[in-house]
Amino acid sequence: MKTNRMKKRIQGYMDSKKLGEPKTLMEHLLDFRKVLMFSVVIILLFFLVIWLCCSEWLLSIVAKPLVDRNITIVYTALAESFTAQMKVSFLFAIILAFPFVLGKLWMFIAPSLYRREKFVYGGVFFVALLLFVLGILFAYLIVFHMAINFFVFSSGELATPMISIESYVGFMVRFMIPFGITFELPLAILILTKLQIVKLSQLMKCQKYVIFLLFVLAAILTPPDVISQIMLGLPLTLLYEIGVLGAAIVTTKRKQRVDYDAKSCRQA
Incomplete structure (x- = not known):
């Protein structure tokens, strides 16, 4: 009797795990x-x-x-x-x-x-x-x-x-x-731009404030001396600029795609 009950429970569990059923x-x-x-x-x-x-x-x-x-x-x-x-x-x-x-x-x-x-x-x-x-x-x-x-x-x-x-x-x-x-910064900017969470105009407008915050972040992450902070702050600034460049490319491609779709709709 106990064996049959156990088999039924196992079968019920397997049935609930059918392929394609969301978790x-x-x-x-x-x-x-x-x-x-x-x-x-x-x-x-x-x-x-x-x-x-x-x-x-x-x-x-x-x-x-x-x-x-x-x-x-x-x-x-x-x-x-x-x-x-x-x-x-x-x-x-x-x-x-x-x-x-x-x-x-x-x-x-x-x-x-x-x-x-x-x-x-x-x-x-x-x-x-x-x-x-x-x-x-x-x-x-x-x-x-x-x-x-x-x-x-x-x-x-x-x-x-x-x-x-x-x-x-x-x-x-x-x-x-x-x-x-911090070397993940360009990738993070690219993903946020791709998802339209941030815009290229926002990145350009807030550039000087972001650079200031990057140096503050460098001061927090590195040992407490100015040279270490500068040595991290400068690469962070360069990485941010690379991220902005990637965001500009993503934005340009998105605009071209939207213009192409709009043109196709007008021709149709």
């Missing part, structure tokens, strides 16, 4: 919860693997800009070197896990999209990933080295630099992650 809000929330859980787990897995296998090697690579300049790296607390290795491991875990998290998020979104929408949004996801990586590389390979040169050599021979490993790693993390995130 309820609760089912969508449960699916999104799985995405969040996957993101946390994959980051933790990468963190553990990196920390156990190559954290010391990565720390030596991260410290190379100082070593190449003959700057002594010290630790002033018993657990400071250990903490620095954990920070570096976590940073690289986020960077390596980012494509997997993005892929899982895409698997959550894709079933609700048409084929053309999948192509468009798939391109958006790819560009978002590319911009994030470019932001990280730009920060580390160019801006970070410039910042080190300025801070270390601006003191001249007045004092000998002895930099704490934890403060150095913390500075690097606070420096690089904001660049990765």
Whole structure:
């Protein structure tokens, strides 16, 4: 008897999951919860693997800009070197896990999209990933080295630099992650323009105010010194201008399409 009841319940559940039947809000929330859980787990897995296998090697690579300049790296607390290795491991875990998290998020979104929408949004996801990586590389390979040169050599021979490993790693993390995130600015502007949430005229009219706010944002995201803020503020301004250029192209194409449709209607 119990077996028959169980079979009926399973059959009823399967009937409620027929192909094409839309999911309820609760089912969508449960699916999104799985995405969040996957993101946390994959980051933790990468963190553990990196920390156990190559954290010391990565720390030596991260410290190379100082070593190449003959700057002594010290630790002033018993657990400071250990903490620095954990920070570096976590940073690289986020960077390596980012494509997997993005892929899982895409698997959550894709079933609700048409084929053309999948192509468009798939391109958006790819560009978002590319911009994030470019932001990280730009920060580390160019801006970070410039910042080190300025801070270390601006003191001249007045004092000998002895930099704490934890403060150095913390500075690097606070420096690089904001660049990765803020490099998404042109894509965000393009999407908002495409959805007609913002207009090109608004972007042009508020340009000087937006640039001021971008420098304020740079001051919030970077370590508390003017040079770091300028080094993030200037690329942000350039990225905003690239976004405005993309918005102008989108607006022009939309206007051409509307004019063509209007002309076709008049001829019909």
